[in-house]
Amino acid sequence: MIEKYEKIIGEDELYAIYKVAERLKDFSILHINSTKAGGGVAEILNRMVPLMKDLGLNVDWKVIRGEEDFFKVTKSFHNSLQNGVGVLPEKAFETYDKWQAINASEVPLDYDIIMIHDPQPLGLIDFKKKGKWIFRCHIDISNPYPPVWDFLKKRISKYNAMVISAPAFARDDVDIPQFLIPPSIDPLSVKNKPLKEITVRRILHKYGINDDKPLVVQVSRFDYAKDPVGAIKAFKEARKHLGKLQLAYVGSPASDDPEGQEVYEKTVKEAENDRDIYLLMLPPYSDLEINAFQTGASVVMQKSIKEGFGLTVSEAMWKGKVVIGGRTGGIPLQIIHGITGYLVNSIEGAAHYIIHTIKNADQANEIGERARIHVKNNFLITRHMTQYMETMLYVTERTMPEELRKSQA
């Protein structure tokens, strides 16, 4: 299975992955999260755990359980960590602790290395039996609701290391090492594998896209943070200069977002029944369609004003596209301005780079090629997995080959 990646990452990189894995082979490793399917963490683990096994590692993946009361609490934790405001259910902390104890009695914790994903199972550290523990935080915790943060921080301090996705999400009040490991895309997945032109054309045709006009694409939920209204305004401004241009805003319903409908209505209003603007609401798991829109785009926008890591940026860059992204969250790690894409802070900036990209095809191709290489080097699942293994080597003090350790001693 891991060999399938060789044609993408090359023989040397694959060899390095084997060598890094080799030093972990005598450890038992456990990943723990809170869901087997749905969401980015489960998606990554579903692919990464078999790859790690394929490398010869003794690795397991367990999912904690809980009832409605527990998941209401963890949902409230999640929201309060991301937006700094807390609306917690009654006795939230007691409920959280109760389910940690229940899971600790059911999940075997006698592994050499345990990687805990996100706050839901974070408290299992209170029941640590042995080994080294790593807390992998996938969410932005830079502006948390203090009571929740203080509650979790006490547990984080018991870990050997923490992993965050970007420097922007780091914490200054955590003393354990904070490794910076971005999330990743899988180049062999339906969303990212190369598509035949006919498939791209067929899907764009299905949604009424005109193949005579350059196409601007933004793939995002209808969410204020993604600035759909700003994306439309930038598109309209660019069209004034280019004449022919169309926009596809490829969204999905945000069922857990009370503002979703309101944002959608405002976006529709801004679109004003413009025949060059396509506001699409794709069902979950529309990976093939998303791939087709990104592949068929002339330029991709991610005009966010607040963002998590923003992996849709890497998805489009992997397809060799110029991406115009807001300077927020993890986007500046992916887009190096003028080298692997363009970073903008305004509608005018976004419009400018839409025009520039469409009028300068050669330069766009060069940026697209550099973007693809940047993703290959930094944002593929193989790199992600290697960095997890590197963190495991760090906590187990095995960062050096034994012969070098001996010679230095």
Place this chain on the structure above:
Amino acid sequence: MNLDSKGKGIPFKFYAAYYPPTYTRIKANNIKELLEGISKVDKLSIFYHIFHPILSSHVVPEDLPNDFAFWLRDSLHDEDLAEIIADIQGGEPLTIEDIRQELIQLMAKGFTDRKGDYPFIFISCKPVIYPLGLEVTTLSEFLDAIGNVPARSIFYHFVYKRVIGESKTNELSNWLEENFGLIELGEKLSAIDPQTYTDEEKFRNDIVEMLEDELL
């Protein structure tokens, strides 16, 4: 030169390394804070920002080969100081501590209170070293290896080991001098300043060309 000679019989073992980044909890919004940060971060952080951009995984503009220079231009819009910091010396026999001192001196000249568009975040790293399973004993084998090993292996032996203070000169020169007495060639290699590169393959090519000129 007999390329199949084994010299004194000392083998050269190839290793490579990854440099997984870690957060240092130090940020700078202006030159004053950047100077404070440079003064107090660990040496691996200076190494990461000055030398790691040679590797293809670390992208900076071609004309600004280190992170400090890039931030000075992109965030602080101080083109002049960015150019000065871009050309900071990184060759032998300088260590990270020498480079830290030079950075401090050069930046003190461009002292302003102006705030950058975004902060400079100091990153450090925890190197993870792995063997390539390749050991050479002759110059022929050495030449082939330099042309074929991953660039991050050359970077490890030529840059990391020397600037971090684990080796006085780069390990390629060390071996050529110790095992074959090739002092002049070793010194020529030592004159290559890795800080000027933003492309690992150009860096490798310059080393290969120098070896070829002298040995073939």
